[in-house]
Amino acid sequence: MTLPKVIPQKWSADMISNEVYRAGFVTVPATIQHWMSSHGGLEGKQVLDFGCGYGTSALGLALRNSLTRVVGMDIVSDPLRCESLAREQIGLDELPNNLSLHHVRVGTMPDAAARFDLAYAWSVFEHVNHELLVPALRQIHDVLRPGGKIIIQMNPLFYSATGSHLDPWIPGPWAHLIDQDSTYREKMLKGAKSDQSLYEALVRLYGTLNRLTVKDFRLLLDQTGFSVILDKYHIDHREIPAPLLNVYHENVLREQGIAVLAERRIDRPK
Numbered sequence: 386m387t388l389p390k391v392i393p394q395k396w397s398a399d400m401i402s403n404e405v406y407r408a409g410f411v412t413v414p415a416t417i418q419h420w421m422s423s424h425g426g427l428e429g430k431q432v433l434d435f436g437c438g439y440g441t442s443a444l445g446l447a448l449r450n451s452l453t454r455v456v457g458m459d460i461v462s463d464p465l466r467c468e469s470l471a472r473e474q475i476g477l478d479e480l481p482n483n484l485s486l487h488h489v490r491v492g493t494m495p496d497a498a499a500r501f502d503l504a505y506a507w508s509v510f511e512h513v514n515h516e517l518l519v520p521a522l523r524q525i526h527d528v529l530r531p532g533g534k535i536i537i538q539m540n541p542l543f544y545s546a547t548g549s550h551l552d553p554w555i556p557g558p559w560a561h562l563i564d565q566d567s568t569y570r571e572k573m574l575k576g577a578k579s580d581q582s583l584y585e586a587l588v589r590l591y592g593t594l595n596r597l598t599v600k601d602f603r604l605l606l607d608q609t610g611f612s613v614i615l616d617k618y619h620i621d622h623r624e625i626p627a628p629l630l631n632v633y634h635e636n637v638l639r640e641q642g643i644a645v646l647a648e649r650r651i652d653r654p655k
Contacts, residue, residue: 396477406474409441413507414449417536420646424534429453430502435525436509440467440486447484457486458495464488501529505536512593522609529649540642543596544633546621550590558623599640611647618643
């Protein structure tokens with residue numbers, strides 16, 4: 386396979402006006418670069434963005450590092466919006482030729498024969514259906530080279546104070562665990578200001594959450610052939626409502642998020 390020669394292009398992160406875009410384009414790639422700095426770095430590597438959304442982080446990595454190739458894939462969002470967003474936010478005329486973005490079906494890869502040095506999934510795995518967690522991790526394992534790395538970040542986790550992902554519309558720590566389901570749906574409608582389309586979008590977002598815990602996640606990594614090298618926890622120190630402590634373990638309620646750097650073992654359990 387002939388790999389593309391990267392052609393420099395003019396762009397500027399100083400133009401960014403959308404803070405969500407800034408986080409994806411600047412913060413996420415910088416974090417990945419930092420984590421990989423002591424584990425082989427990024428120069429010359431081939432990278433897979435699993436669940437790339439609009440491709441913002443994949444673009445940030447492709448432009449800001451000497452990567453041979455970055456491949457982004459997503460089953461929900463449209464990665465092809467990447468170019469128009471980049472033109473608007475950073476003044477980029479066209480996507481770099483070391484970046485390719487793909488909208489795919491569940492369980493498929495853009496190039497089944499491709500092998501990567503690094504794969505990452507940022508704010509993705511908390512939305513993966515339970516029955517697809519093992520297949521997804523195995524799929525990533527099998528497209529990594531032996532010793533290849535994976536970075537997975539999940540934040541917020543479901544049982545944390547903001548684990549509903551709806552805090553901008555329904556403020557109140559752990560409300561999704563305290564309220565009866567019908568009451569919480571009423572709060573969704575109120576938070577959406579009775580906008581039916583927004584309400585339906587909030588219901589769909591909430592419905593994607595898989596209730597994965599840190600312990601569950603680490604077991605899944607081991608079961609699918611990964612060895613954790615580095616992890617970082619985000620812990621919430623707010624006072625937990627007493628009734629929740631009668632139902633849930635305190636650690637589960639306090640674990641807001643986790644980021645893990647793991648290595649592909651040569652073999653994975655069958």
